Amino acid sequence: MDENKDAIFKALGDSTRRLILDELSERNELTLYELTARLIMKHDLSISRQAIAKHLSVLEDAELVISRRKGKYRVIIFNNEPLKNLLKRWIE
Amino acid sequence: MDIIVTSIFVEDQDKALKFYTEALGFVKKHDVPAGEARWITVVSPNEQDGPELLLEPNGHPAAKEYQEKLFADGIPVTMFGVENIHEEYERLMQNGVTFTMKPTDMGDITLAVFDDTCGNLIQIIQQ
Numbered sequence: 001m002d003e004n005k006d007a008i009f010k011a012l013g014d015s016t017r018r019l020i021l022d023e024l025s026e027r028n029e030l031t032l033y034e035l036t037a038r039l040i041m042k043h044d045l046s047i048s049r050q051a052i053a054k055h056l057s058v059l060e061d062a063e064l065v066i067s068r069r070k071g072k073y074r075v076i077i078f079n080n081e082p083l084k085n086l087l088k089r090w091i092e
Numbered sequence: 093m094d095i096i097v098t099s100i101f102v103e104d105q106d107k108a109l110k111f112y113t114e115a116l117g118f119v120k121k122h123d124v125p126a127g128e129a130r131w132i133t134v135v136s137p138n139e140q141d142g143p144e145l146l147l148e149p150n151g152h153p154a155a156k157e158y159q160e161k162l163f164a165d166g167i168p169v170t171m172f173g174v175e176n177i178h179e180e181y182e183r184l185m186q187n188g189v190t191f192t193m194k195p196t197d198m199g200d201i202t203l204a205v206f207d208d209t210c211g212n213l214i215q216i217i218q219q
Contacts, residue, residue, distance in 0.1 A: 031166025033205075033213075034193065041198030049167075074164040 004062070008082055011062035017055050019043060024065060024078035031073055032056075097133060099146035100170060101155045102210035105132055108147045111209050115187040118145065150211060159211040166192060168205050168215035177202045177218035 011017055016039075023038050024030060030038070036052050039045045056076065059065040063082050067074055102108035109132055112118045118134035121144055125131075129151075133144035150156050162169060174180040177195045181204055185191070192213060193205035201219045208214050 031164075031192075033166035033168070037196075037198060037203070041201070044199070069164075072160075072163055073166060 004082065005086060007062040008064065008086055011059050011064055014055070014058075016045065016047065017059055019045070020052070020055060020059065021064065021078060024076065025080075029068075029070075029075040029077045031075055035076060095143050097144045097146050098170070099148040100208075100210075100212060101150035101159055102147045102208075102212075103150055104210065105130055105147055105149055108132075108208075108210045109134070112145070112147065115184070115189055147210075156211075163211065163213060166205070166213065168213040170212075171215040171217055174216050174218050177204055177216060180204075180216060 019039065020035065023035060027034075032049070032053070036047075036049050039047060039052065056065060056067075060067070064079055065076055066079050067076050109120065109123070112134045113120055117137060119137050119140060120132070121135045121140070122131055122133045129149045132147045134147070135144050136142055148155075150159060159169070181191065181195050184206060189206050190209075191204055191206045193203070195202050195204045195218075201217055203215055203217045205213050205215050
């Protein structure tokens with residue numbers, strides 16, 4: 001659990017990764033392309049697809065995002081369960 | 093140096109020619125035998141002496157893998173420019189084209205993405 005906590009804080013410690021979570025929380029699911037397009041064009045971020053993929057793997061390590069195969073597509077989904085569990089201990 | 097031909101991998105050349113001409117409205121420029129396959133190119137109706145799009149068979153295993161992996165991540169293989177994206181969207185929808193991204197405003201540009209039924213996603217853009 002503590003290991004997971006470290007992974008969550010590491011993942012949240014970066015503004016691009018928080019922006020990715022913002023985007024994912026607005027939509028139920030996005031493909032890598034849609035996410036990239038939104039980050040670059042909507043937020044004016046200069047970032048490569050490779051860099052986004054690296055950020056996603058940090059988020060995946062923290063289990064904050066999961067990717068699922070949907071027919072011919074692979075979609076990225078926000079998983080807020082780890083955050084709920086993390087905060088529950090302090091808030092309740 | 094000029095860009096005269098750019099290519100796109102397709103699953104089935106006949107099906108691709110039909111889609112690119114009938115559904116999208118490109119004009120067939122060349123269709124000649126070339127070994128086992130054919131050399132098929134299409135051009136924009138507005139610029140028939142302009143760059144040609146080659147409909148290249150995806151027979152090589154790497155070509156299929158390239159198509160499948162880009163498709164899975166929703167990444168378009170190429171981009172076409174349009175004058176009015178909302179009109180194009182309506183026109184293409186009427187021709188039975190399936191969009192994976194409806195016209196979406198991205199600041200200075202608006203883009204949309206559709207499935208070319210030949211294994212690719214294509215982006216159209218109005219800028």
